Amino acid sequence: MKSYHHGNLREALIDRAIAVIDQDGLEGLSLRRIAKDLGVSHAAPARHFKSKTDLLAVIxxxxxxxxxxxxxxxxxxxxxxxxxxxxxxxxxxxxxxxxxxxxxxxxxxxxxxxxxxxxxxxxxxxxxxxxxxxxxxxxxxxxxxxxxxxxxxxxxxxxxxxxxxxxxxxxxxxxxxxxxxxxxxxxxxxxxxxxxxxxxx
Amino acid sequence: MKSYHHGNLREALIDRAIAVIDQDGLEGLSLRRIAKDLGVSHAAPARHFKSKTDLLAVIxxxxxxxxxxxxxxxxxxxxxxxxxxxxxxxxxxxxxxxxxxxxxxxxxxxxxxxxxxxxxxxxxxxxxxxxxxxxxxxxxxxxxxxxxxxxxxxxxxxxxxxxxxxxxxxxxxxxxxxxxxxxxxxxxxxxxxxxxxxxxx
DNA sequence: GACATATGTTGTCGCTGTCAACATGTGTCG
DNA sequence: CGACACATGTTGACAGCGACAACATATGTC
Missing domain, CATH: 1.10.357 (Tetracycline Repressor; domain 2)
Structure with missing residues (x-):
């Protein structure tokens, strides 16, 4: 059984985002997609990045x-x-x-x-x-x-x-x-x- | 009264798209937005560009x-x-x-x-x-x-x-x-x- | 004048980013 | 140990988006 908390979601989101961009470009990147890829809900990324723009700025x-x-x-x-x-x-x-x-x-x-x-x-x-x-x-x-x-x-x-x-x-x-x-x-x-x-x- | 046909929608869409990009960047561009700016319906651009990607490729x-x-x-x-x-x-x-x-x-x-x-x-x-x-x-x-x-x-x-x-x-x-x-x-x-x-x- | 075609409209779908309200886990201080 | 603050994750909602289908109207050709 998985724990309620991911444990390292922030880093995981960054890594996954880079992987998606590598494959499908910036256009192919969405917060909801990488959230699903990591098995968390669609709004979970918001706890770590206040917007998609913010995630990209961090990257x-x-x-x-x-x-x-x-x-x-x-x-x-x-x-x-x-x-x-x-x-x-x-x-x-x-x-x-x-x-x-x-x-x-x-x-x-x-x-x-x-x-x-x-x-x-x-x-x-x-x-x-x-x-x-x-x-x-x-x-x-x-x-x-x-x-x-x-x-x-x-x-x-x-x-x-x-x-x-x-x-x-x-x-x-x-x-x-x-x-x-x-x-x-x-x-x-x-x-x-x-x-x-x-x-x- | 406006005519049903715009008359020069294709060129107008391109020009408007460039103006929007100039002001708000590529992220700020949407087909629906420039359609509204030009006073046509949201699906009108589809008659001239089969996708947003296609419009950008033309530009x-x-x-x-x-x-x-x-x-x-x-x-x-x-x-x-x-x-x-x-x-x-x-x-x-x-x-x-x-x-x-x-x-x-x-x-x-x-x-x-x-x-x-x-x-x-x-x-x-x-x-x-x-x-x-x-x-x-x-x-x-x-x-x-x-x-x-x-x-x-x-x-x-x-x-x-x-x-x-x-x-x-x-x-x-x-x-x-x-x-x-x-x-x-x-x-x-x-x-x-x-x-x-x-x-x- | 009839008909084909080009062009524009309306409605709908799933996906998106963002927000609010709520739930659950974690750590701290009594 | 237990209560409480806070961090982190969930669910639900909303408007905007690209795309498509079905329909409406204008234009050109015979």
Whole structure:
């Protein structure tokens, strides 16, 4: 017999929502559907998310956090094994690769992050998270500029370019319409090529 | 007294849909709402679009067509006034600028174009349009590569980069969350700066 | 003028998000 | 230990939605 309380409904709802989005897109997601999937009543999600928009905002926030950690992960990972003295430009190149790879491997989360209907209702906490992310990247970009990386452009414009280029390239690689026309054969190869265009070594 | 037939309902529905999306986003769009706005019954749109998805697919197709014409417009426009012998690289730079400017000035259409829930159901006609667009851009890119533009990358990867970078940069400039953190002061200035990063002169 | 077709209307269905009212479990303090 | 506050889940209701079927009216063609 099942207990009256689920025990971990909030996390379960988030996980299930991401799974549904992965399979059927944002349009295919409904609170009632994931509630039924988890065996709870249709109004149970309301105890954890005050609206569907709120659930998506939480997923966006979590995803942004996860992406931030992925991009700025410690240099001890395998990819940056060789050289502890990697300069800012090399690090930026690795960051670009990690971000694109993360988007490809987390299509659902990425699609939530870039969906205007989600970010449209961004609350203060979300904006703060975005500021943190931008701030960290900004520091790295300025360090790289000191080493000659894209010196000719203002630092603010460079931040826009870096975020935009990685985001757009990831979007093209995960978009159904575009990839039905331009299907790359080898993901890791194209990730490297594209990252090298964004952050030339 | 109003006539029984609207006379131009199909176009009116498209225009109204774009206006609603501009104001309230894709989430705020419903067939019943725009039908009511236009003073017709809730089922009238079904005579012109077999589903909501179909309406959005039409808007996507129209927008792609409009963007294509905007980007590949005749060289006789003011922007390219000076030099009829502009080479492929200069033309690409202008094209990048036009695409970003178009996205900023047509936020609703752009948001439909990049929405995965719309392109997910792309039909053959749409894929064909995308192939045309990609083909034209591909030719231009190869001509530019012959002149030394980003020679080191494969032409297919370059096409991905070009589309991705312009798309992403435009998305960042039109996204609510991002632009609440990074608000550029002068649109035309930032467009030029970003285009120059994507297609250096 | 008759008839086919295009276009718009009305009614209905199941699904959705949201809310209110209620039920049950959990933890805390006497 | 027991009473009570609170967190969490249920049931029922409502309006809005996309979609479909049946019907009504306008338009064009012979």
């Amino acid at each position: 966006l926030r979590d995803s942004l956090q996860e992406l931030t950690e992925t991009i700025f992960q410690a240099h001890t990972d395998k990819e940056a094994h060789a050289d502890e003295t990697d300069n800012a430009i090399v690090q930026l190149n690795l960051m670009a690769r990690r971000s694109i790879r993360w988007a490809i491997q987390n299509k659902a989360k990425f699609s939530v992050m870039i969906n205007p209907d989600v970010s449209r209702f961004a609350d203060d906490a979300l904006i703060e998270s975005m500021k943190d992310f931008s701030g960290q990247l900004f520091s790295m970009l300025k360090a790289a500029q000191d080493l000659g990386f894209r010196e000719e452009i203002s630092d603010k414009a460079l931040l826009l370019y870096a975020i935009g280029a990685c985001r757009g390239v990831s979007a093209v690689l995960t978009d159904n319409l575009l990839s039905s026309v331009l299907r790359p054969e080898d993901d890791e190869k194209i990730i490297t090529d594209l990252a090298n265009q964004i952050v030339p070594l | 996507l197709r129209d927008s792609l067509q409009e963007l294509t014409e905007t980007i590949f417009q005749a060289h006789t426009d003011k922007e390219a006034h000076a030099d009829e012998t502009d080479n492929a690289i200069v033309q690409l730079n202008l094209m990048a600028r036009r695409s970003i400017r178009w996205a900023i000035q047509n936020k609703a259409k752009f948001s439909v174009m990049i929405n995965p829930d719309v392109s997910r159901f792309a039909d053959d006609a749409l894929i064909e349009s995308m192939k045309d667009f990609s083909g034209q851009l591909f030719s231009m890119l190869k001509a530019a590569q012959d002149l030394g533009f980003r020679e080191e990358i494969s032409d297919k990867a370059l096409l991905l980069y070009a589309i991705g970078a312009c798309r992403g940069v435009s998305a960042v400039l039109t996204d609510n969350l991002l632009s609440s953190v990074l608000r550029p002061e002068d649109d035309e200035k930032i467009i030029t700066d970003l285009a120059n990063q994507i297609v250096p002169l």
